[in-house]
Amino acid sequence: MAVKRSGGSGKRPRRAKPAEQPRGEAPLSRERIVASAVELLDAEGRAGLTMRRLADRLGSGVMSLYWHVDNKEDVFDLALDSVLEYRKPPQTPRSRDWRGDVIHMLEDWRAIMLRHPWSASLLPRQVLGPNILGRLELLSKTLSDAGVADADLNAAIWSLWNYVMGATITRASFDLSVTDRAAAQQRLEDLSGHHPAIERSRLLMDDDWDGVFRKGLGFLLDGLAPRGHESR
Amino acid sequence: MAVKRSGGSGKRPRRAKPAEQPRGEAPLSRERIVASAVELLDAEGRAGLTMRRLADRLGSGVMSLYWHVDNKEDVFDLALDSVLEYRKPPQTPRSRDWRGDVIHMLEDWRAIMLRHPWSASLLPRQVLGPNILGRLELLSKTLSDAGVADADLNAAIWSLWNYVMGATITRASFDLSVTDRAAAQQRLEDLSGHHPAIERSRLLMDDDWDGVFRKGLGFLLDGLAPRGHESR
DNA sequence: TTTAAGTCTCGTACGTTGTACGATTACTGG
DNA sequence: CCAGTAATCGTACAACGTACGAGACTTAAA
Numbered sequence: 001m002a003v004k005r006s007g008g009s010g011k012r013p014r015r016a017k018p019a020e021q022p023r024g025e026a027p028l029s030r031e032r033i034v035a036s037a038v039e040l041l042d043a044e045g046r047a048g049l050t051m052r053r054l055a056d057r058l059g060s061g062v063m064s065l066y067w068h069v070d071n072k073e074d075v076f077d078l079a080l081d082s083v084l085e086y087r088k089p090p091q092t093p094r095s096r097d098w099r100g101d102v103i104h105m106l107e108d109w110r111a112i113m114l115r116h117p118w119s120a121s122l123l124p125r126q127v128l129g130p131n132i133l134g135r136l137e138l139l140s141k142t143l144s145d146a147g148v149a150d151a152d153l154n155a156a157i158w159s160l161w162n163y164v165m166g167a168t169i170t171r172a173s174f175d176l177s178v179t180d181r182a183a184a185q186q187r188l189e190d191l192s193g194h195h196p197a198i199e200r201s202r203l204l205m206d207d208d209w210d211g212v213f214r215k216g217l218g219f220l221l222d223g224l225a226p227r228g229h230e231s232r
Numbered sequence: 233m234a235v236k237r238s239g240g241s242g243k244r245p246r247r248a249k250p251a252e253q254p255r256g257e258a259p260l261s262r263e264r265i266v267a268s269a270v271e272l273l274d275a276e277g278r279a280g281l282t283m284r285r286l287a288d289r290l291g292s293g294v295m296s297l298y299w300h301v302d303n304k305e306d307v308f309d310l311a312l313d314s315v316l317e318y319r320k321p322p323q324t325p326r327s328r329d330w331r332g333d334v335i336h337m338l339e340d341w342r343a344i345m346l347r348h349p350w351s352a353s354l355l356p357r358q359v360l361g362p363n364i365l366g367r368l369e370l371l372s373k374t375l376s377d378a379g380v381a382d383a384d385l386n387a388a389i390w391s392l393w394n395y396v397m398g399a400t401i402t403r404a405s406f407d408l409s410v411t412d413r414a415a416a417q418q419r420l421e422d423l424s425g426h427h428p429a430i431e432r433s434r435l436l437m438d439d440d441w442d443g444v445f446r447k448g449l450g451f452l453l454d455g456l457a458p459r460g461h462e463s464r
Numbered sequence: 465t466t467t468a469a470g471t472c473t474c475g476t477a478c479g480t481t482g483t484a485c486g487a488t489t490a491c492t493g494g
Numbered sequence: 495c496c497a498g499t500a501a502t503c504g505t506a507c508a509a510c511g512t513a514c515g516a517g518a519c520t521t522a523a524a
Contacts, residue, residue, distance in 0.1 A: 295475080
């Protein structure tokens with residue numbers, strides 16, 4: 001069996017004669033594959049990504065992809081992580097507003113995933129790509145610097161992560177087309193007799209998702225950080 | 233096209249001569265299909281559920297399933313909701329411990345989903361089955377009775393829902409086999425230089441998931457409910 | 465009794481999917 | 495010239511969801 005490239009990040013040696021492809025096609029590479037996968041996912045959704053369509057879009061044969069990528073799950077993992085790069089806004093390296101830093105990073109996270117709705121549907125998987133690890137590292141460091149005790153750090157990080165993921169997944173799966181929304185409303189009205197409290201809270205209609213998200217995040221941060229310990 | 237049964241809950245008329253099946257197979261029904269689907273999902277996981285295997289297990293032809301069920305997505309929806317029935321513990325109808333009631337229901341919810349790990353992977357979908365609606369109704373009513381203002385009810389319910397879903401999905405996807413856990417740890421150590429804060433918090437090892445869940449839930453409830461309003 | 469309309473089961477077949485396998489080509493260092 | 499190894503890709507296969515339509519059976523009307 002041939003020794004396949006996988007996992008590692010070995011650089012492909014520069015080809016001596018780059019003018020080979022009949023079309024102006026760049027040679028296949030892991031990066032190009034992932035970039036095309038993200039385009040396809042954005043355009044067609046999760047079910048729209050097939051290895052054949054991906055190969056077509058790249059102008060290559062289907063099986064060529066498998067030299068650079070282990071399997072389709074691998075493509076999903078790479079696409080998910082690739083979209084989650086984070087550049088924190090330029091500011092003094094020792095920001096005093098740790099709370100604002102955390103909120104900014106988490107809202108950015110959520111915004112990205114809502115901009116690429118397929119990413120939410122990919123979430124129930126083990127995600128340890130470099131960009132996600134980078135975000136966790138930043139979160140960890142920020143909270144630590146803010147005075148959260150090492151013993152509580154785990155709980156703090158996971159609570160925030162959980163909250164963001166839950167809010168994003170929920171929001172993404174309830175972000176329906178107008179037709180679907182009408183159908184859902186109709187369905188609720190059919191059952192209105194049985195669910196007066198839901199009816200009264202208008203749970204599934206005209207929600208301020210962003211506001212709810214921010215509010216809940218505030219509650220969590222209030223609870224997680226040592227009170228009266230902030231600098232602002 | 234034949235008028236297919238769907239959506240509604242029409243009772244199948246009792247068959248006059250019940251001793252028809254060569255084996256002791258009960259006749260096909262939506263309920264039997266869903267029950268078998270849950271068994272199959274429990275045993276083989278999400279990818280293990282195929283219409284053919286499901287039909288085999290029921291001793292029927294594949295296409296017979298489609299009389300009772302719209303398609304495979306429908307089976308997933310039904311299986312998910314069917315598992316989430318909730319019986320609240322017997323107690324005085326007007327419990328004073330609303331906080332305990334909420335915690336009990338949400339922890340039960342999480343426990344069920346961890347007992348059926350496939351349910352977490354199904355989550356990014358619109359879930360409005362009767363059992364889930366029942367839980368939302370109960371949650372809504374409990375919070376309302378506890379003094380949460382109508383205007384805040386939406387935010388309260390969604391925050392709790394989001395938190396529970398996020399925690400469950402995360403927990404389920406990180407609940408690895410021992411081998412996988414070793415691999416993940418190895419991977420982290422490979423990158424240890426780049427992620428000192430994660431390393432220090434021991435984020436991915438020996439976590440007390442249940443404790444973290446409970447703690448974060450407490451913070452949320454503290455924030456959501458009017459403080460000093462509880463009865464205990 | 466005959467007829468017609470459901471209700472329910474299921475065999476066959478089609479198109480699509482992920483990917484195993486091996487042939488093929490290009491380029492490298494000896 | 496040769497051996498190795500990096501990379502591409504055509505063919506083939508098993509498995510999938512499900513459309514279609516033929517049938518068997520039950521019930522109600524004629």
